Amino acid sequence: MTKPIIFLQRPFREEFIDKIQAIAPAYQIKTALTPDEFSAVEISVGWSKEFHEQLLAANQLKWVQALSAGIDSLPLAEFSAKNILLSNGSGIHALSISEHIIGVLLGYYRGLYQAVKNQEQKNWGHDAIQYDQLAGKNLLVVGTGHIGQQLSKSIRSLGVNVYGINTTGHPAEGFVETYSIKNLAKIVPGMDIVIGILPGTDETYHIFNSDIFEKMKKDALFINVGRGDTVHTKELLTAPKEKYFAFAALDVFEEEPLPKESPLWTLDNLLITPHISGMTVDFQNKFMQIFLANLKNYVATNELAVNQVELQRGY
Amino acid sequence: MTKPIIFLQRPFREEFIDKIQAIAPAYQIKTALTPDEFSAVEISVGWSKEFHEQLLAANQLKWVQALSAGIDSLPLAEFSAKNILLSNGSGIHALSISEHIIGVLLGYYRGLYQAVKNQEQKNWGHDAIQYDQLAGKNLLVVGTGHIGQQLSKSIRSLGVNVYGINTTGHPAEGFVETYSIKNLAKIVPGMDIVIGILPGTDETYHIFNSDIFEKMKKDALFINVGRGDTVHTKELLTAPKEKYFAFAALDVFEEEPLPKESPLWTLDNLLITPHISGMTVDFQNKFMQIFLANLKNYVATNELAVNQVELQRGY
Numbered sequence: 282m283t284k285p286i287i288f289l290q291r292p293f294r295e296e297f298i299d300k301i302q303a304i305a306p307a308y309q310i311k312t313a314l315t316p317d318e319f320s321a322v323e324i325s326v327g328w329s330k331e332f333h334e335q336l337l338a339a340n341q342l343k344w345v346q347a348l349s350a351g352i353d354s355l356p357l358a359e360f361s362a363k364n365i366l367l368s369n370g371s372g373i374h375a376l377s378i379s380e381h382i383i384g385v386l387l388g389y390y391r392g393l394y395q396a397v398k399n400q401e402q403k404n405w406g407h408d409a410i411q412y413d414q415l416a417g418k419n420l421l422v423v424g425t426g427h428i429g430q431q432l433s434k435s436i437r438s439l440g441v442n443v444y445g446i447n448t449t450g451h452p453a454e455g456f457v458e459t460y461s462i463k464n465l466a467k468i469v470p471g472m473d474i475v476i477g478i479l480p481g482t483d484e485t486y487h488i489f490n491s492d493i494f495e496k497m498k499k500d501a502l503f504i505n506v507g508r509g510d511t512v513h514t515k516e517l518l519t520a521p522k523e524k525y526f527a528f529a530a531l532d533v534f535e536e537e538p539l540p541k542e543s544p545l546w547t548l549d550n551l552l553i554t555p556h557i558s559g560m561t562v563d564f565q566n567k568f569m570q571i572f573l574a575n576l577k578n579y580v581a582t583n584e585l586a587v588n589q590v591e592l593q594r595g596y
Numbered sequence: 597m598t599k600p601i602i603f604l605q606r607p608f609r610e611e612f613i614d615k616i617q618a619i620a621p622a623y624q625i626k627t628a629l630t631p632d633e634f635s636a637v638e639i640s641v642g643w644s645k646e647f648h649e650q651l652l653a654a655n656q657l658k659w660v661q662a663l664s665a666g667i668d669s670l671p672l673a674e675f676s677a678k679n680i681l682l683s684n685g686s687g688i689h690a691l692s693i694s695e696h697i698i699g700v701l702l703g704y705y706r707g708l709y710q711a712v713k714n715q716e717q718k719n720w721g722h723d724a725i726q727y728d729q730l731a732g733k734n735l736l737v738v739g740t741g742h743i744g745q746q747l748s749k750s751i752r753s754l755g756v757n758v759y760g761i762n763t764t765g766h767p768a769e770g771f772v773e774t775y776s777i778k779n780l781a782k783i784v785p786g787m788d789i790v791i792g793i794l795p796g797t798d799e800t801y802h803i804f805n806s807d808i809f810e811k812m813k814k815d816a817l818f819i820n821v822g823r824g825d826t827v828h829t830k831e832l833l834t835a836p837k838e839k840y841f842a843f844a845a846l847d848v849f850e851e852e853p854l855p856k857e858s859p860l861w862t863l864d865n866l867l868i869t870p871h872i873s874g875m876t877v878d879f880q881n882k883f884m885q886i887f888l889a890n891l892k893n894y895v896a897t898n899e900l901a902v903n904q905v906e907l908q909r910g911y
Binding site for chain 1: 691695699702703714722729731750853854869872873
């Protein structure tokens with residue numbers, strides 16, 4: 282009988298291949314497959330449209346370890362129907378995204394974006410620089426998972442008061458107070474900064490819309506690093522123009538790359554970053570902490586240790 | 597006999613004028629002077645070239661409370677000869693400068709400056725973004741005063757290892773280790789980030805020169821928010837070109853505003869900000885905490901409570 286296959290859909294360093302093999306000696310480790318081999322894949326590390334059909338058709342797949350935190354583009358219903366386990370990469374990107382958010386906020390408050398533009402014109406421009414202070418601000422994290430908790434931990438120490446929103450308002454570590462998502466519109470008016478870190482689900486689709494934008498403080502900031510479609514882009518487009526809030530920074534979009542013809546590009550109170558907040562140094566090491574912990578458990582008990590996705594819930 | 601005058605060289609809110617008068621009822625408070633009145637000025641809040649001659653000639657001046665931390669442009673030798681006390685505004689700007697530095701660092705590490713430029717071209721540019729992680733970096737604060745200590749406190753909590761340099765290497769709160777300024781060139785090679793926060797004195801003039809730049813790590817960052825002439829600008833100009841270090845950010849310059857013809861403007865690994873790092877919200881409140889404490893002491897004992905400048909030393 283053919284040994285079952287662990288299919289790595291991206292390359293990893295030799296040291297990690299060795300560790301995988303040591304934990305799972307009964308498996309073959311492959312980074313490319315012949316057509317015959319798909320039927321032996323039991324564990325897939327990563328998921329791509331390219332091999333989607335073959336892997337599901339073979340009916341041997343038992344566990345998909347996604348590389349990313351977001352898994353809403355994966356076939357969750359089919360995984361559920363076939364009892365395929367799914368775990369995600371949640372946590373790997375938390376520190377990077379937290380640093381990205383703090384950088385975006387301070388870049389705005391300290392006038393750095395204006396300075397970059399002035400420098401291109403050789404323009405000293407001292408008097409045009411707007412500045413403010415991060416310390417003392419009230420910040421709302423919408424989504425109190427790994428990333429939200431890391432952000433809270435880091436930014437609290439800079440003197441920011443951090444509030445949280447999650448599904449039920451259950452307490453989460455490091456938040457002054459947490460509220461249920463259904464209270465979003467009630468909480469927003471008291472906040473200087475609103476950060477979207479939501480997964481893509483039916484419940485979160487277009488949750489940041491004009492009902493929310495118009496309740497924000499006129500000098501407030503809105504940042505989205507969650508799923509692009511949690512923001513109602515068309516309604517955001519009218520919001521800054523009418524000065525519902527002072528500044529927005531988007532790292533994710535309903536369509537990526539953002540098309541050239543998008544009117545977002547030229548809004549003067551919007552910072553566009555190209556889905557980079559999660560880019561992280563030492564990805565392989567951070568990822569393997571999750572995968573190897575899960576693999577050890579899976580080999581022993583056919584169950585996962587961490588980051589298992591509830592397929593019905595979608596995160 | 598004319599009441600002695602407290603001369604405010606900038607406006608302050610009514611609430612602060614009232615507090616000054618309550619502490620010092622024997623004094624007149626003036627924000628503008630007739631020619632006759634200069635001879636009655638005992639305390640000057642702020643110092644400008646405009647009134648320099650008149651105030652010194654009148655021989656009644658006993659105390660100058662500067663508005664800024666840097667006082668190297670003031671006539672220290674004349675103050676010393678006439679036994680005029682000098683106190684500065686050190687500490688007022690510490691939080692702002694700390695936020696500025698953290699913002700500049702994260703802006704670089706998270707690729708935000710490149711993103712701002714890309715956005716102007718409607719260019720998604722995902723693959724051109726360079727990124728790195730702030731957490732885990734070794735940072736050297738050259739100047740462990742108020743600002744250095746505030747920076748250390750804030751940035752340590754983001755996972756940065758903070759080392760300090762001061763005149764003698766005396767310990768300072770919140771630094772892993774402190775070294776004497778004469779060891780600067782020996783310490784720089786182990787650092788990912790070097791921050792200049794030095795006052796302008798004979799000893800610090802051009803202290804950041806090619807001897808230091810060439811010892812920096814090739815992927816290191818250099819930031820100056822101290823005095824402009826602590827940097828040897830001509831030698832800095834050749835340094836980035838030859839890739840002694842990866843990136844520099846200057847908020848202060850030997851000549852300000854930076855002249856249009858300066859070659860600094862177009863260096864692609866240099867961020868220029870127009871002496872804004874110290875700009876702070878609620879300046880009056882922060883300043884008055886220093887001035888009123890000093891005034892109380894001065895009225896009672898003719899001595900100052902905080903922030904007195906040693907005129908010989910120059911800070």
